[in-house]
Each structure stands twice: as structure tokens, then as C-alpha cells.
Amino acid sequence: MASAPFDLSGKVALVTGGNGGIGKGIALGLGRAGANIAVVARNQDKSAGAVAELEALGIQAISIRCDVTDVDDVDTAVAACVERFGGLDIVVNNSGINVRKLPHELDLAEWQTVIDVNLTGVFLMSKAAYPEMVKRGGGKVINIGSMMSIFAHETLAPYAASKGGVVQFTKACASAWAKENIQVNTIMPGWIATDMTETLRINVPERYETIRARTPAQRWGRPDELAGTAVFLATSASDFVTGTAIPVDGGYSIQS
Ligand code: NDP
Numbered sequence: 001m002a003s004a005p006f007d008l009s010g011k012v013a014l015v016t017g018g019n020g021g022i023g024k025g026i027a028l029g030l031g032r033a034g035a036n037i038a039v040v041a042r043n044q045d046k047s048a049g050a051v052a053e054l055e056a057l058g059i060q061a062i063s064i065r066c067d068v069t070d071v072d073d074v075d076t077a078v079a080a081c082v083e084r085f086g087g088l089d090i091v092v093n094n095s096g097i098n099v100r101k102l103p104h105e106l107d108l109a110e111w112q113t114v115i116d117v118n119l120t121g122v123f124l125m126s127k128a129a130y131p132e133m134v135k136r137g138g139g140k141v142i143n144i145g146s147m148m149s150i151f152a153h154e155t156l157a158p159y160a161a162s163k164g165g166v167v168q169f170t171k172a173c174a175s176a177w178a179k180e181n182i183q184v185n186t187i188m189p190g191w192i193a194t195d196m197t198e199t200l201r202i203n204v205p206e207r208y209e210t211i212r213a214r215t216p217a218q219r220w221g222r223p224d225e226l227a228g229t230a231v232f233l234a235t236s237a238s239d240f241v242t243g244t245a246i247p248v249d250g251g252y253s254i255q256s
Contacts, residue, residue, distance in 0.1 A: 006235050006237055007034055008030060008033040008034040012036045012085040012089050013031075014081050014091050015027045015092040016041065016121065016125060017041050017094040017095035018037065018040060018092070019039050019047040020194070021194035022192055022226050023039075023095070024039075024050050024053070025222070025223035025224040026094065026226055026230040027054060027061075027092075028057070029230055030090065031059030032059070033234070035059075036059070037059060038061070038062050038063075038077070038085070039061060039062070039064070040066045040077050040095075041065070042065060042066070062080075062084050064080045068117060068121030068124060069120060069121055074124040074125050077125075077128075078125075087135065088133065088136070090141075090234045091129045092142045092230060093121065093144060095117055097114060098114065101155055102154060110158070119161075119162040126143075133177075138180065140234045140235075142185055142230055143184070143185070144186070145166045145170075145187065146160075146189065148160040148164070149164050149167045149188050150188065150247075151253075167186050167188075171243045183233070186244070186245040187230060187245075188245050189226055189248055191212075191215065191249070191250075192221040192222065208220075216254070217250030225248065229248050
């Protein structure tokens with residue numbers, strides 16, 4: 001009998017940046033749906049905390065230290081996940097960083113760091129996961145974009161360039177890997193209260209309020225609110241959905 005459409009029992013999911021914020025929210029959602037979880041990030045204390053949280057819910061989880069900009073780290077992370085759980089079905093490319101400056105104030109290193117983590121990291125992990133998914137007869141890649149995949153802001157040039165790139169990279173992979181039954185999609189979160197946005201919320205409260213007021217839902221989102229869409233994109237319920245970019249934003253992106 002075919003499994004229920006939102007059931008991930010027996011599936012293996014690797015979540016980059018799964019040790020906090022949106023990534024941890026998604027890891028918990030995929031785990032609750034039945035998946036085994038590899039939490040992939042640099043900060044091992046944070047990752048141990050996330051693994052403990054997952055295990056407390058009866059979810060099998062491991063932490064793998066990895067800098068997504070380092071090709072050896074990425075290849076080793078995929079190998080470690082496969083060794084522990086026997087394969088890899090789902091990758092969530094969630095790791096991300098931001099540098100807030102005007103374009104002419106950025107130096108090359110700042111530009112490259114953001115592009116390396118947010119875009120090149122997605123490429124490296126997707127490429128490493130692809131052969132493992134082929135071995136399993138299919139798979140799901142879920143990339144985390146942003147409202148900056150659609151819009152831009154004067155202080156977010158490399159971030160917006162990287163997140164726009166994620167959407168286009170997603171389409172290319174979706175097209176290339178459809179014949180191998182691998183679906184590749186982007187989730188574009190709206191404004192979510194996490195470590196990444198904490199400085200903005202605390203230091204620029206007027207911008208925090210402008211964003212809240214512009215959002216039809218009239219509030220910021222929570223990290224756990226990306227999990228439902230991630231579960232949908234990770235399960236057989238989305239087998240005919242590929243190359244899309246889905247906003248989860250309380251309606252922020254429909255406003256003119
Ligand atoms: P957090 O700062 O809470 O999480 C970022 C995560 O990325 C951390 O887990 C961090 O782990 C990981 N990370 C950073 N650099 C690397 C690296 N070089 N290698 C591996 N992992 C890395 O932010 P959010 O949860 O808010 O962000 C998660 C994703 O969602 C990002 O891609 C972000 O751009 C995106 N997003 C966030 C929005 C928001 O409003 N919060 C809105 C739209 C998109 P560690 O430091 O341990 O490596």
C-alpha cells in the first residue's frame with residue numbers, strides 16, 4: 001500500500017543550518033512527519049541542542065559539522081549522513097548569512113562571503129546530494145530563498161543577488177533532474193523572528209514596525225511556520241511540483 005501523502009517514515013533529511021531559526025523549525029517539522037534528520041552546521045553546541053530537541057520527540061537525529069562553503073566539508077557531510085542512515089532523500093539548503101551595507105561600501109570579501117554561503121553553498125550541497133538521490137530512485141531538494149528573491153533593498157545587494165540566484169538555480173536543477181524523479185523547489189520566507197533578524201528588530205524598531213504593518217497578516221512569522229510547506233515539498237504530495245518558488249510570508253509579497 002502506498003504511504004500517506006504527508007508521511008516521511010523511513011526517509012532521511014539533511015538540513016543545513018538546522019541548528020537554529022528557520023532550519024530548526026523545518027527539521028522539527030520533517031522529523032515529526034517521520035524523517036530521520038541530519039543537522040548540518042558549524043556551531044556544534046547549537047547543533048547538539050537541536051539534536052537533543054529532536055531526540056526528545058523520538059526523532060532519530062545526528063549532528064554533522066560542516067561549513068557549506070567548503071566542498072570537502074559538504075562531501076563529508078553527505079557521506080556521514082548516508083553512513084548513519086543508509087541513504088539521503090531530502091536536502092534543505094537553509095544556511096544563510098547577511099551583510100547590511102550600501103553596495104559601494106561593501107568590500108570584495110564581504111560580497112563573496114554572502115554569495116559563497118547563500119548561493120555557492122546551495123550548489124555544493126545539491127551537487128553532493130544528487131548521486132545519493134539517484135541511488136534512491138528520487139529525492140527532494142528544498143532551497144530557502146527570501147522576499148529578497150523578489151524584491152531588493154539598498155543595504156542588501158549581495159543578499160538579494162544570492163537569493164535571486166537561488167530561485168534561478170532551483171529552476172535549472174528542477175529541469176535537469178526531473179527525469180531522475182528529483183523535485184527541486186524554493187521556499188521564500190517572509191519576515192521571520194530569528195537570530196538573523198534580531199539586530200534589525202532591536203536596532204531599527206521603526207523598520208520592524210513598517211514590515212509588520214505592510215504584512216497583511218499584521219505580524220512577523222515564527223520559525224516553525226515554514227515547516228508545513230517544507231513537509232509538503234518533502235513528501236510524495238508534491239511529486240508533480242518542481243521548479244517553483246513558494247512565498248510563506250503572511251501575504252507580504254502580494255502588496256504593491
Ligand atoms: P539564523 O541566523 O538563525 O540561521 C542561519 C543558519 O545558517 C545557522 O543555523 C547557521 O549555523 C547556518 N550557517 C551560516 N553560515 C554557515 C556556513 N558557512 N556553513 C553552514 N551553516 C551556516 O537565520 P534564519 O533562521 O533567519 O535563516 C535561515 C535561512 O532563512 C537563511 O537562508 C536566511 O537567508 C533565510 N531567510 C530568513 C528570513 C528571516 O526573516 N529570518 C527571511 C527570508 C529568508 P552555524 O552558524 O552553526 O553554521
